[in-house]
Amino acid sequence: METEIDRRIIIFILASVALIVLPHSGHIPISLLVFFYSLLIWRFCVLWDKKWIPKKWLVSLLSAIAIYQLYSLNQGVFGRDAGTSIFITALGLKILESNKEQDFYLVSYLAFVVASSQFLYSQSILMLGYILFVTCSLFAALITLNTKNNDAKPAIKKILTMTAQAIPITVLLFFMFPRIDPPDWLLFNQQNTAVSGLSDTLRPGSISKLGFSHDLVFRAKFKGKIPPVQDLYWRGPVFSQTDGLNWTETNNRHFLRQMDKLVTYGQPSHYTVMMEPQDGHWIFTLDMPTVYPQKLIKNGLFQLLNPTKPKKRKQYEITSFLKFNTGKLTDTEYSDNTQLPAQPMPEVTQLVNELKGDNDSAQFLISAIFHHFKNNDFSYTLNPPVMEINPIETFLFKARSGFCGHYATAFVYLLRVANIPARVVSGYQGGSINKVGNFLEIKQSDAHAWAEVWLENKGWVRFDPTSAVAPDQFSEQNLESSTAEKQKNFEIIENKNLFNRWVTRAGDVWSNMDYEWQQWIIHYRGEKQSKFLSSWGITGIKSMFYWLTVLVFFMLGLFTWVILRNQKTNIDKVLMTYQRFCDSLAKVGVIKRKAETAHDFALRAKQLRPDLANNISLITWSYINLQYKKDSGIDDFKAFKKQVNSFKA
Amino acid sequence: MFKNIRFFKRDNTVEKVVDLNHQRVFILPTNKGLSFLVLIAILFLIAFVYNNNLCYLLAFLLSSIFLISILHSYQSIFGLRLELIGCNKVFAGEMAEVNLLLSNPGNIDRVNLNIGFSKSNKLSLGKQKQKKLTFFLFVEKRGWHRMNKIVISSTYPFGFFTVWSPIRFSKKYLAYPALASDNCPLPMMDIEESVEEELMNSSIAGGDDFYGLKTYQDGDAIKQIDWKSFAKGQGLYIKQFQKNATASNQQLWLDYDFTTASDLEEKLSQLCRWVVDAEKQGLDYGFSLPGFSLQPSHGLNHYQQCLEALALYRPVVID
Known part of the structure; x- marks a missing residue:
């Protein structure tokens, strides 16, 4: 195309491309970003003054710089970051030397690839909305480029129509196109955006301020009723080894075979756990999980683990029995869970003896410890003093304030001194109900630590010593952990305010939307897809392709009809309608001669049938108008048709 | 074998008026359209490798728009009516003037039309509008001439497809011998x-x-x-x-x-x-x-x- 492309068209394209690259600014190296936008601005300068056109050797030099830059970023060639960098660099260089129509087409195509790469970084609804917007803008720019019409308005109108028509087909393709998981070797090393959650070491003494974020850890959707809050303990790391300061997980967790048989009773609870990207292996479930996906491992600590750290959102179908008996203890378990770092201090032994009295029952001691915490000025705080040396003793006898970690570790320590097997379990407790989607959202602030004690004939039993000092935590609807306690009270007061209730409600709606989004869009693949499609009677890849083809062609047929229907020439339709009028007159003997004009025919017909004179002139007048008046539209035709239809000779 | 396919049929000339219906409009992807398919393939590859549903969604959207653009390309010339008004007689060596009337009876604007005999002219036509077109054909020899085929085409909207309709009017026009130069006086x-x-x-x-x-x-x-x-x-x-x-x-x-x-x-x-x-x-x-x-x-x-x-x-x- 020899003719020069209008400046405004080029600006439209460049602006669209700039918008497409923009969200990458958060995650590509800053040097690359600067490089790209400098080239883009350079191209803009060329628009205003030809003297800015880069010389050939300069373009080569820039390419060399770009290659060196990519090389020095050390990202390799494959993978998400490397691919994105390469495409953005190529896009920048291509923009600079673009001049002809096909150059800009290539630029647009590259920009589409960059748009797609945005989804590798963010899969939010907002990002999809943004990408849809810039895609439409780029398509509109392509229309202006192709038509050489620098008026963007008709192009935008056109692309909006086309997108509206394309969306049903897109939806169909999305739900019906069979997803096949890529082979493992194709999964490039993806950088994670994992939430750092619970750690595998508990060190309550060294924390002076407990600050958990409100980041979402996982969601749980129950089939049926949500269990009561005192059962909502989501099991995570289990700490049975301690050196007095740190509590760590034992290495002996794979003795499942030697363990006693698990007995469950009561009603099972079925639920789906949808995990956000995690740093750890733990899948947080309610005690005691019995049915779970095969790829997960259940170990001797009754934890569910994912052998590969899930760096992406994943969901698992779990069945748990809330009532169970783990049976007898193995020797290893016994020694692990009665282990003490050293000989306990005399005052600790004395306290245990005091609490125990002459009753040897474990249960008595447990309730004694609970009473001790309750009645001796122990308090719950999120800002405890630092207890670096002998943390447990300091907590028990000096500080007397702390959070769940302090209470759980001290509780377990005291029991172990009395030679009762006990361990600390951490995880999450409770969660907040999303009223819109009826699922639980568990946040970092719901992190908790509690204790498990092995009791004769009962197996491992959960005790939460923190509840001795913060009993409110479990009252009524409060599914929030203690971190949010103050907020909760605050909310109750403010709840009278309609606006605040609306804000809460809107938050729930948004959160639910996000949940459904995760469920139906992000995780729609594999099993989920086959399950959904089989509910429509479509099973197997063959039948998926069959129905996909049939439905896509059906839709295209429909659109063909919609789009091409109106194109039947109006003149023909008018003629045909007029012919019907003539036919009905012919039936009563008034026949139009071939050479007769409509006007002459009307005059003759009126003479022959004076009773119809009014209608005949009306129809003839409309017909002549439709045929020869310039601005007659579809409404005029409809009126004409109506007249003819109601005409009876 | 190909005899019955209209593409290969010889006689598709028209007398005076022609409506561009499905029998007269052809469509094929252009190079740009084919390379857009390559782009879609790349997007599918990205979606597959990263198992990313939103990447799939974008690839599906682009595919759907590609499919829909077939219809919109087709629509861009479908339903137009071309009428031969006439052409004057001419001396060989001069330009014959062919007058045509292009009308758009449909309810959409036609933009980016190309129409012409050998080289095409850009043109756009509003809805329910008509336009008189005059073409000049160079005539070399005297005698009867068949009109070359006139082609109406368009690549609207994206240039992914080209739709065209070749039209050959059956009407012939007469060319007189070339005029000799002025300096030959009448005999006697x-x-x-x-x-x-x-x-x-x-x-x-x-x-x-x-x-x-x-x-x-x-x-x-x-x-x-x-x-x-x-x-x-x-x-x-x-x-x-x-x-x-x-x-x-x-x-x-x-x-x-x-x-x-x-x-x-x-x-x-x-x-x-x-x-x-x-x-x-x-x-x-x-x-x-x-x-x-x-x-x-x-x-x-x-x-x-x-x-x-x-x-x-x-x-x-x-x-």
């Missing part, structure tokens, strides 16, 4: 002068040679107009004169044999020029080609008869 100029003299005399004398008045027709010589009656407001008349026998052998005869050129076509060109000049000067002229002759006369009819004879003249070849 002396006669012409004498006739003129005679005309003058007769009009002055008002003698019996004056035959009567006749209503003016196109092509009649201006010199013969009876201005007096025109001035009286009686309309345009021309004076007719009775030609006497003595004048008849002095009449202007445009004869093939009088031509000075050597080559057949050049001779015809010269004759052509004579006919045009004689008609312009309002003379009566006889016309003669081997095997064809017309008695001296003038006027549009006579003029056209001469020119047509020249256009279609085929020398008899004797073996």
